[in-house]
Amino acid sequence: MAKKNLQTLKGFRDFLPEQALAREEMFKKIRVVFQKYGFLPLETPVLEYKEILAGKYGDEGEKLMYQFRDRGERDVAMRYDLTVPLARVVAQYQNELVMPLKRYQIAPVWRADNTQKGRYREFYQCDVDVVGSDSIIADTEIIACMAESLTALDITDFVIRINNRKILDAILKNSGIPKGKTVDAIRVIDKLEKIGEARVREELALLGIKTKGRQDLFEILNAGFEDTNDIEVKLAEYDGAGELAELVEILLEWGIKNYQVDLTLARGLDYYTSTIFEIILPDAPQYGSIAGGGRYDKLIGMFSGKDIPAVGGSIGIDRLASALEELELIKYDLVSDVLVCNLDEELEETYLRVTKDLRAAGLKVDFYYTSDKLDKQLKYADKKNINFAVIIGSDEAAKNEATVKNLMTGKQVKMKQTELVRNLKS
């Protein structure tokens, strides 16, 4: 095969060891937080009957879906998100599942999207959802869980923007938007950050909101709030204000202070019904929101035919990884703790014993398989980001000793082989 064809498909990536390890560590830390909040894993297949996924994502989504006919003449599709399969699961196993269902799923999805600006065709979603409860505590728990996940990834500086779709809908209605244009207007407002207020005003005008309406709209959208009481007072005439105030109050009870009520927050997706939120990194605003979600009480019931309340959040792990890399917050874990060097074929038994003992103590140990010059082995250890080298030549072996070289500092210490575990474990 020609060398030029050795490549991944456009929008698909390999993760070589260091990067794969960093991602695995991120997933691990996130999972710990998700489980602390009482969420449990749920796994669904990569392929579904196309019928399950079709017609759920709008015309645009339909075009981006990887779909094909399998050899059994079934029309199938690769999952496009983790939410529609969740809805299928809820309907299919309604008698087995304990409600409310609190599930997480960290898994790849596929969209044949254009690949500009760090968008990939294969990317991970990292979702938590509470299905079957309309309690606003569930909304706050999702937000708290997202926030704690970021904290677990050592991100200390982030802002949670919160809003309520009902308020946005009501404000729009008050501004005189023509019937049936609300969703379009929400999409326009969602672009506020990107295109600025002037252009949003223009586009809202095109949708039929008059000058006075636009003025009123932005006046209230740009309002600030002192406290929950202030929210209730200033938004008294709008449906959803009480919910938003309650949300804020409970967030404070969870100890979350880095929130920001932002009435301009719209979230592009049209299935949200009340609470919406997103999380941004002030130090890396160019990555946009790195987590977000909200309540969507009309979506999960699509297969069972009756509404099932649900609220969820999602961490954009690929975007987040890029942002963390830029902020130098990605910590590549040491790839292995120790390299046991191999200087003398005759000492193989000793090397194997030492390797075995260090592994038994839980250390990550690499062994250099074939005896070679020490220099070459230390270079290998360096390239693999290994912290310590255990060096045993015939002199050391004769005295049951070993030299431990700290590859970060260059310092080396001689010790009894029996002391290796204790010294390297600490």
Add this chain to the structure above:
Amino acid sequence: MAKKNLQTLKGFRDFLPEQALAREEMFKKIRVVFQKYGFLPLETPVLEYKEILAGKYGDEGEKLMYQFRDRGERDVAMRYDLTVPLARVVAQYQNELVMPLKRYQIAPVWRADNTQKGRYREFYQCDVDVVGSDSIIADTEIIACMAESLTALDITDFVIRINNRKILDAILKNSGIPKGKTVDAIRVIDKLEKIGEARVREELALLGIKTKGRQDLFEILNAGFEDTNDIEVKLAEYDGAGELAELVEILLEWGIKNYQVDLTLARGLDYYTSTIFEIILPDAPQYGSIAGGGRYDKLIGMFSGKDIPAVGGSIGIDRLASALEELELIKYDLVSDVLVCNLDEELEETYLRVTKDLRAAGLKVDFYYTSDKLDKQLKYADKKNINFAVIIGSDEAAKNEATVKNLMTGKQVKMKQTELVRNLKS
């Protein structure tokens, strides 16, 4: 959508929370062992250019591969195993990768196979490979790593069958097999366990091995060995005997005693070049080998055009999970540690504080969102396999107390709310 269509594709599965959690725990334990042995993760995409995968798995594999033309008119295929993508990675990044590459990958693959007998069309492979070393220590490390993974899963009773393809080839050659029939003969011998010696003899006769040859063949195949010396003596005339003896010797140095030299072990795949092994559970022989692998020095170089030695092993995680379930060795972790009950809307703030504190202490905590009868909440906890319920009614609240009910024993204890973390953590 009609209810009947709410289903996964044939050969595809959902994993509901308990089962998903058990699998996640298995993966986690296996990863810890893989890393202790110095292996690192490597991730490749689910979709590849069809050209990369085509022609690598024989006619049968070709038929079972999920392949299609995407909207960009590219011929693509879903990965069929993790080894061919690994070979692509090795060729594509040869200047970046530190050799020997020790990588693991735990990921699903897809084969449109018939779905009898616990065979699925989407299933996980759990592979470790050492690429770029011809040291027999690498062979033993793969075997040791597989064995320790099983131990980490609390499997104490397993047998590692080992052999060397060179010996099998040489024995076959000695038996007078016609040129070009060796691979067929290996496939026949591989079925020994399933179809018995008599039928294997028949099939070998059909391949052209004469009566005397078949007799010689089975005499040596059925030979037993006392020790490594015995191997070298009895197999003196066969190429590969020295390698097998060395393999056994090093396994013993790793502390592995539950091996069995089995000259009838063939492993179906024809790409193995020397060491081969598989692991069986004597208590669940019906599941066949639950792990296996070997050395394949001619495969990884297929894209780079030069041979690159490699050895690897794979745990059949789906088969293993079924076997463990049957042996009652699957331990479903407690789904959450604690349920904080919700008896009185007025006490919400207290409940949230207690929930927050318990989570901050690292406990897995579920909170009952809406106040309800205690009975109903305890039933929920029971269904979700939760260990403790924290019960705070208005009486307890007035005294800053809480009742902790152990849901396994039914015992309940009253304590100060400030003592909850300490008591529940232990």
